[in-house]
Every structure is written in C-alpha cells, then in structure tokens.
Amino acid sequence: MSNHQMVDYLWLDGKVIPWSEATVHVTTVSVSASTAVFEGIRAYWNPGQEQLYVFRLDEHMRRFANSMKLVWMEPKHSSDELAAAALDLLRTNSVREDFYIRAVAFNSGSGFFAKGFQHETRILIETVPIASHLGANESMACCVSSWTRIADNVMPPRVKCGSNYANNRRALKEAQMHGYDNAIMLNSQGKVTETTVSCVFMIRDGTPITSPVTSGILESITRATLIELFRERLGKPVIERDIDRTELYIADELFCCGTGQEITAITSVDGFPVGGEVGPITKEIEALYHSVVRGEHADYAEWRSLVW
Ligand code: PMP
Numbered sequence: 001m002s003n004h005q006m007v008d009y010l011w012l013d014g015k016v017i018p019w020s021e022a023t024v025h026v027t028t029v030s031v032s033a034s035t036a037v038f039e040g041i042r043a044y045w046n047p048g049q050e051q052l053y054v055f056r057l058d059e060h061m062r063r064f065a066n067s068m069k070l071v072w073m074e075p076k077h078s079s080d081e082l083a084a085a086a087l088d089l090l091r092t093n094s095v096r097e098d099f100y101i102r103a104v105a106f107n108s109g110s111g112f113f114a115k116g117f118q119h120e121t122r123i124l125i126e127t128v129p130i131a132s133h134l135g136a137n138e139s140m141a142c143c144v145s146s147w148t149r150i151a152d153n154v155m156p157p158r159v160k161c162g163s164n165y166a167n168n169r170r171a172l173k174e175a176q177m178h179g180y181d182n183a184i185m186l187n188s189q190g191k192v193t194e195t196t197v198s199c200v201f202m203i204r205d206g207t208p209i210t211s212p213v214t215s216g217i218l219e220s221i222t223r224a225t226l227i228e229l230f231r232e233r234l235g236k237p238v239i240e241r242d243i244d245r246t247e248l249y250i251a252d253e254l255f256c257c258g259t260g261q262e263i264t265a266i267t268s269v270d271g272f273p274v275g276g277e278v279g280p281i282t283k284e285i286e287a288l289y290h291s292v293v294r295g296e297h298a299d300y301a302e303w304r305s306l307v308w
Pocket of ligand 1: 040168194195196197198199217218219220221222223257258259260
C-alpha cells in the first residue's frame with residue numbers, strides 16, 4: 001500500500017475496482033490541463049447508533065453535476081446514481097469511522113483543444129479516513145491575501161474546478177510563508193470573498209453576516225446549512241451582503257465554514273485580534289452543526305444519508 005492508499009477499493013466509471021488498478025494515462029487532459037471538477041463530502045460515524053451519516057450527499061452530487069455542466073462535461077451517471085455509488089463504496093470499504101468522500105470528474109483522451117471538446121467524462125469516487133475537529137475549540141490566524149480572488153467572468157469560483165485552486169494555493173502559500181494559518185481573499189472590488197478552502201461568517205452586534213454567492217465564492221453547502229440553522233434554531237437570520245476588509249478587523253466574532261474545515265474560529269486577521277478567543281455564537285453554531293451532522297439532532301434527517 002502506498003501512503004495515499006488507506007482502503008482497498010474505489011469506484012470508477014460504474015464499477016468498484018481494486019484501488020491499485022485505477023490508473024490513467026499521463027496524457028489525459030485532466031492531468032495535463034487540470035480540467036477536472038470535484039466534490040469533497042464528509043461522513044460522520046455515530047458510535048452510539050452504530051451508524052455512518054453522509055452529510056448532504058444529494059446536494060454535493062447536484063453541485064458536482066453543475067460543475068460538470070459548467071465545464072462542458074457529459075457524465076454517464078446521474079446525481080442519484082453517483083450518490084448511491086458513494087454509499088455503496090463506503091459499505092464495500094467497511095467504513096465505520098469519520099470518512100471523506102472525494103468525487104472527481106475528468107476528461108479522458110489527450111488534446112486540450114480537441115474538436116468540439118469531445119472528451120469522454122470519467123468519474124472517480126474515492127473514500128479516505130479523516131478526523132473531525134468539531135468541538136476541539138480550534139482557531140486560526142488569517143491574513144488578507146495580496147492575491148485577488150478569481151472572478152465569475154474569468155475563472156468562475158462557483159465551479160469546483162481543480163484549476164481554480166491555483167488561485168487559492170497562491171493565497172495559502174503566501175499566508176503560510178508569512179506565518180499565518182490561512183488567507184481571506186478579496187475580489188476585484190476589494191470585498192471579502194472566502195478563505196482558500198471555506199466561506200467566512202462575521203458576527204457584528206449579534207448578527208451573522210456572510211458574503212453573497214455573487215461575490216466570488218464557491219456556493220458552499222456548509223454556508224447554506226448554517227444560514228438555515230442560524231435562522232431556524234438560533235433565531236438569528238443571516239445577512240448576505242458585501243463585507244469590507246476593515247469590518248473583519250472590528251468584528252465581534254469571525255469563523256470560517258466548509259466540509260473539510262467544518263467550523264473554525266478566526267481569532268485574528270492581519271494581526272488584529274478578533275474576539276480574543278473562540279466566540280460564544282461561534283461555539284453555539286458549531287455545537288448545533290456537530291449534533292446535526294453526527295445524527296444526534298433528531299431533526300434534519302433529510303440531510304443525512306445512512307450507510308448502514
Ligand atoms: N470555498 C472553497 C474555495 C472551498 O474549497 C470550499 C470547500 N469545498 C468551501 C468554500 C466550502 O464549501 P462546502 O461547504 O460546500 O464544503
């Protein structure tokens with residue numbers, strides 16, 4: 001087994017096959033030109049209930065289909081088939097712990113400008129163990145990146161496309177080189193978009209505020225989840241509006257959210273302390289989110305796909 005291989009099987013183009021046999025030729029467009037689109041999905045193990053819950057699988061597969069549409073891919077499998085395949089694969093890999101599901105769609109065949117973009121769309125689903133840090137009280141120090149977030153009329157951030165992440169990686173590496181954990185990127189109007197892997201929420205005077213989906217962000221499923229939870233369970237409707245850079249410095253609380261990132265407090269931006277520590281509203285929404293994703297909350301069952 002290589003370092004990367006932690007399970008025996010993955011699902012490729014309709015079949016569960018041994019992990020080691022899932023190879024592609026280096027000349028494929030996805031390798032040579034990074035046209036692949038992808039999804040990252042989490043599954044949470046509930047030991048008391050002996051159940052594995054995949055969080056918002058259907059929504060992830062729908063976004064996956066939208067990403068494919070926006071890069072002219074024509075998948076042979078519907079979103080429902082892909083969701084069912086992911087659940088089957090988790091069963092085949094006997095998963096009984098917190099796991100991550102990655103779905104990747106890529107063009108086969110060589111030639112970036114092949115006539116009419118007539119490449120076959122291949123789809124990979126793989127599963128890897130991943131720990132959750134929900135409840136661990138973690139926080140990050142962020143900077144505002146000197147790199148501008150890509151725009152919808154350049155490289156649409158709405159598409160979860162591998163090549164978009166060259167922009168995020170540039171911002172992340174710059175942040176790390178300067179001793180920060182992550183970066184918050186601004187759009188070409190100077191408004192806050194997102195971190196390199198997650199969306200941003202700011203609390204001002206008790207009100208949660210987040211950048212609109214037209215600001216240059218990925219249409220985050222966690223963001224949409226929190227907007228609903230804030231409104232329905234905490235009685236705090238979220239305001240979706242542009243956020244200025246300097247508002248970050250004077251916010252009462254800041255946190256970021258995403259499937260991989262879950263909910264993580266941002267306790268300083270560009271060296272300005274924000275909130276001092278993980279704030280009370282951040283803690284409250286994180287605890288609620290944790291109970292929902294792990295199936296401790298009786299409601300929101302429609303967001304959880306059962307593996308066992
Ligand atoms: N923005 C970016 C750039 C991301 O990579 C992610 C992670 N997918 C998110 C936001 C959060 O999206 P989601 O909540 O759907 O995981």
